[in-house]
Amino acid sequence: MVSKALSKYVQSLHQKKYRQRHGAFLVEGGKSVLELLSSDLETEHVLVTAEFASQNRAQLPERLALVIATEYELTQLGTLATNNTALAVARLPQEKALSPTLPQSGLLLALDEVRDPGNLGTLLRLADWYGLPGVVLSPGCADPYSPKTVSATMGAFARVQLWERDLTAWLPTLAPGTGIFGADLEGDNVHRLTLRPSGVLVMGSESHGLTPAVEGCLTRRLHIPRGTSGGAESLNVAISAAILLDNFFRNQ
Amino acid sequence: MVSKALSKYVQSLHQKKYRQRHGAFLVEGGKSVLELLSSDLETEHVLVTAEFASQNRAQLPERLALVIATEYELTQLGTLATNNTALAVARLPQEKALSPTLPQSGLLLALDEVRDPGNLGTLLRLADWYGLPGVVLSPGCADPYSPKTVSATMGAFARVQLWERDLTAWLPTLAPGTGIFGADLEGDNVHRLTLRPSGVLVMGSESHGLTPAVEGCLTRRLHIPRGTSGGAESLNVAISAAILLDNFFRNQ
Structure with missing residues (x-):
C-alpha cells in the first residue's frame, strides 16, 4: 500500500x-x-x-x-x-571536484547542448562501457536525472560521474597541452590517426553540431569516414561518439 | 483543403x-x-x-x-x-532480387528480431552512411515502413535496399566462403583483426542478442573491447553495429 x-x-x-x-x-x-x-x-x-x-x-x-x-x-x-x-x-549525487588536470589521465566526454534524453542516456551508457572518468554537460543539455534519460542509461546513471559546466568557460581552464577533440566533416580522418584515451571529446547537439564558441576551443577536429557510396549526410550524435570512442580506445 | x-x-x-x-x-x-x-x-x-x-x-x-x-x-x-x-x-518498393553472391562484393547488414522502430531506423541510417548494398530483415523485426522507423532513418528509407528473409533459411544459401559475422562477448577482439567490407554482419535483438539458430550460422564472432574500467554490461544494438561497421570500413 x-x-x-x-x-x-x-x-x-x-x-x-x-x-x-x-x-x-x-x-x-x-x-x-x-x-x-x-x-x-x-x-x-x-x-x-x-x-x-x-x-x-x-x-x-x-x-x-x-x-x-x-x-x-x-x-x-x-x-x-x-x-x-x-x-x-x-x-541526487553531490558533484565532485573537477580537477583541470583530470583529462590528462583519461578521456572525458563533454556534451554541448545534447537535448534529447534518449541520446543523452545512450551517451552515458557509452561513457560507462569505456569507463570514462566522467561526462561534462553544458547547461543546455537534457536533464541527466529525467526518468527518460535514467532509463536510457540502462544502469549507467549509477556509475558515471557528471559535471555541469559552461563549456566555453571550462575548456580554456584545462592544463595547456590537453587535447580537445570534436567531430567535424572537414576534420582529420580518424582511421589515419593513433588516438589515445586522454583529453576531452566534445560532442555537439543533434541538429546543430557544436556551438561556434565551443568549436573554437578544439585543438583537433576528427572526421569519421563515410562509405565510398554512402548517402546519409550525418550520423546520430551517440553513434558518432561510439565510433570516435572506439578509435580512442583501440590503441590502449 | x-x-x-x-x-x-x-x-x-x-x-x-x-x-x-x-x-x-x-x-x-x-x-x-x-x-x-x-x-x-x-x-x-x-x-x-x-x-x-x-x-x-x-x-x-x-x-x-x-x-x-x-x-x-x-x-x-x-x-x-x-x-x-x-x-x-x-x-512500398518492390523487393529486388537478392543474389547469393551479393555479399562477396559488399557487406550486407542482417537484423535478427530488432523490434524497436527507433533502433531499426538508426541502423538503416548507418547502412546508408556506409553505402551498404542493403539490409536483410528477419520477419520478427520492426516494420521498416512504420512512421517511427521512417522518421528515425533521417531520409535513409529512400535509399537503402531492404529484403525480408528468414535468416536461418537464407544464410546457408550464401556462396561458400562468405564471411558471416556477429557480435559476441566471447568473440575475437575487432581491434586485432583486419576486417574488409564483404560478407554479412548479423546483429541481434536489443534484449536477447542473436537467436541460437542464427548464431549457429556465424563463421566469425566479433567482440568490441570494453574500457578496462568500464561498467556497462552491453551496448545498444545500433551503437554496436556502428562500431563494428567502422572496423570493417577502416581498412577499405
Whole structure:
C-alpha cells in the first residue's frame, strides 16, 4: 500500500523543478533499481511488487523501508508504459571536484547542448562501457536525472560521474597541452590517426553540431569516414561518439 | 483543403495492416518528404503547408497533385507531435532480387528480431552512411515502413535496399566462403583483426542478442573491447553495429 504523501512525492519527481527542490530523482524498472542499490548512490525509497521482492530478496536490503505495491500502483506512479517490478527514489549525487588536470589521465566526454534524453542516456551508457572518468554537460543539455534519460542509461546513471559546466568557460581552464577533440566533416580522418584515451571529446547537439564558441576551443577536429557510396549526410550524435570512442580506445 | 477520402487513407497508413493492403506508406516532415521526392521511390500524394510549398517550389514537381494543407491538418493526419511542413504517401518498393553472391562484393547488414522502430531506423541510417548494398530483415523485426522507423532513418528509407528473409533459411544459401559475422562477448577482439567490407554482419535483438539458430550460422564472432574500467554490461544494438561497421570500413 503506497501512502498518499509518498505517491504525491514520487509523482512530483517527474518534473525537473521538483527533482531540484527535493534533491532526488526517480529510478524505474527492476534492473535499474538493482543497479541503484548496488551503487554508491543514496536511496530514499524502494517500491516493489511482491513478486519482484520475493525474487530479489538478497539484493533488497532489510533496512530499507521497502514498500510493496501493485503493478497498477507502480505504473501510476512512474513514467513507464507498465512497471511490474520496482521503482525507487534516489538522492541526487553531490558533484565532485573537477580537477583541470583530470583529462590528462583519461578521456572525458563533454556534451554541448545534447537535448534529447534518449541520446543523452545512450551517451552515458557509452561513457560507462569505456569507463570514462566522467561526462561534462553544458547547461543546455537534457536533464541527466529525467526518468527518460535514467532509463536510457540502462544502469549507467549509477556509475558515471557528471559535471555541469559552461563549456566555453571550462575548456580554456584545462592544463595547456590537453587535447580537445570534436567531430567535424572537414576534420582529420580518424582511421589515419593513433588516438589515445586522454583529453576531452566534445560532442555537439543533434541538429546543430557544436556551438561556434565551443568549436573554437578544439585543438583537433576528427572526421569519421563515410562509405565510398554512402548517402546519409550525418550520423546520430551517440553513434558518432561510439565510433570516435572506439578509435580512442583501440590503441590502449 | 484535404478531402475526407484522402484523410481516411492517410490515417489508415499508421497501421501496418493497411500499409500492406494499400502497398503504401507515410513519409512525414519536410526533410524526409524532400528525400522521398529526390529518390527512385514512387510518390502517390504530397501534402504541404503553403509556407513549405513557397520555400521549396523547385523541389516540388508541378505534375504531382500537391495538396495544400494547414499545420493543424498535417498534424492531425500524421503521427508527429506537430508538422508544419509536409507529409507524403509513397508506394512500398518492390523487393529486388537478392543474389547469393551479393555479399562477396559488399557487406550486407542482417537484423535478427530488432523490434524497436527507433533502433531499426538508426541502423538503416548507418547502412546508408556506409553505402551498404542493403539490409536483410528477419520477419520478427520492426516494420521498416512504420512512421517511427521512417522518421528515425533521417531520409535513409529512400535509399537503402531492404529484403525480408528468414535468416536461418537464407544464410546457408550464401556462396561458400562468405564471411558471416556477429557480435559476441566471447568473440575475437575487432581491434586485432583486419576486417574488409564483404560478407554479412548479423546483429541481434536489443534484449536477447542473436537467436541460437542464427548464431549457429556465424563463421566469425566479433567482440568490441570494453574500457578496462568500464561498467556497462552491453551496448545498444545500433551503437554496436556502428562500431563494428567502422572496423570493417577502416581498412577499405
